[in-house]
Amino acid sequence: MQLTNRSKKTDKTPLTLAEKSYLPGIAKGMGITLKHFFSKKATIRYPEQTRYLGPIFRGHHILKRDEEGRERCTACGLCAVACPAEAISMVAAEREKGEEHLYREEKYAAAYEVNMLRCIFCGLCEEACPKEAVYLRHDKFVPVFTSRDQVIYGKDQLVEDMDDRYERDAWTKEEMQKLWEQQKPVNY
């Protein structure tokens, strides 16, 4: 049964003299390799050169602040529940009087830890978060660690720096779709 018409029939005619001498075939093959010799190289010299990984690359975690610099996280624990690797743990605390400029909600995370050895960078915490507080950065990797005491990231490493705010090219699905359509197809 023929499923497609893409299949090619095997050519079983005996080789001609020129084909038997291999020489035309070799010349053709060497032409192809020479063409590649002068063609543009696909290599990206990694540590010096990086390539844009797209707006939805899941890298380093970040706890966002709002426009006034208040932490968005309300320590609801949904991210910890959603996390399939059980990498997230937190301690909730109640906001005191005079701390309104620090925390947006009445309850906040006094401690928020991500175990980077456990984290699988699935992004489910980001999806679960009702306060748009936790995100996985698209522009930064979690650096390589060399010992276990560097593995657990606390609030000091996670909370957004107001002087160097994290901006994404697309925050919503619709924006993402637009970005995608603008992307030129890349051949690798």
Add this chain to the structure above:
Amino acid sequence: MDSVFLIKSLIILGIFALSLGIAAYETYFERVIAAFIQDRVGPDRAGPFGLLQPLADAGKLFFKEDFIPTLADKWLFILGPSLAMLTALMTSAVIPFGDSILYDGHEILVQGIEVNIGILWVFGVVSLGVYGILIGGWASNNKYSLYGAIRAASQNISYELAMGLSIIAVLMMSGSLSLRTIVEEQHGMNWNVFYQPLGFIIFLTCSFAECNRTPFDLPESENELVAGYHTEYGSMKLGLFLFSEYVNMFISSAVIATLFFGGFNYPGMDWVYSALTSKMGEVTGHNLATLVGTLVFFGKIAFFIFVYMWVRWTLPRFRYDQLMDLGWKGLIPLAVVNMIITAAAELSNQPLLVNWIGLGVFIALLYAGSALMKSKKTSV
């Protein structure tokens, strides 16, 4: 006489150092060319453009454990790579790298030794070269090594025949075994490749086989025989095996350039010579012209080294029976035919014309023969 001796020693030392240095950088260029052909950039970390890569490789090989298997024949195991390296380096002695240097009224040839059996010496040493591989593979006491060694031996024997026959045609034209005479015969664009296109193709193919390069790298075919004859080798012993392959590549490129591409001859050579001697004086001009010729010769060598690598990254390996078929049923008869055509051409007064006519007639006969075979088959 002292200074003449000194200059000669310097030339010999220079040739020795150059063949080692070029072999070292061949490893680098092999990787770069391989990478370029595969749309990559190749080694670029060690030094500018990765130019220190051979040094890093050699350093790594030196510091690895020098291991000899318990059941291996220890002395033969050591002798293998030594012999391979020794024979690889010996051949460069007779290759004329340039014309001559005038110094103190003496004419010093830019060549290790000028002997009247030059090409015979190359052949003798090259056929000894397979002993390094054979001994190394046998002494390893390993089936795969032995397989590789046997393959190397049978392959080299098969292809040396066709190689020798194709050279006989060249020798008939020059009437001398001396490589310098062969080069001087080709003066003025009388390059042998124009007279001997078929002989050149046969010689090139056979030299690929002699150097154990792809598509004839069956002795070390890594996906069939682990690594072939050097499976059990490590450290600098392995390094010497690989290095000798690269030295061989350099030498065979030099031999191809000498035999078929006019050695240090280049178009417009006499004009350059007269211009230099009239401007700079007889002695300096002559020496400079020699230098230019030597540089041209090295350009030719570099081109053939590139061809070696180019072919390596283009063609897949032959199957063993295909290898033997090509050697015995293809190249040897062709070389004999080439010899007959050349003999006829040398007897006539128009060697160039008769060579090409002979070749044309031969190809026409081949076509007619194959057409005849075909029609017979279809009628049956």
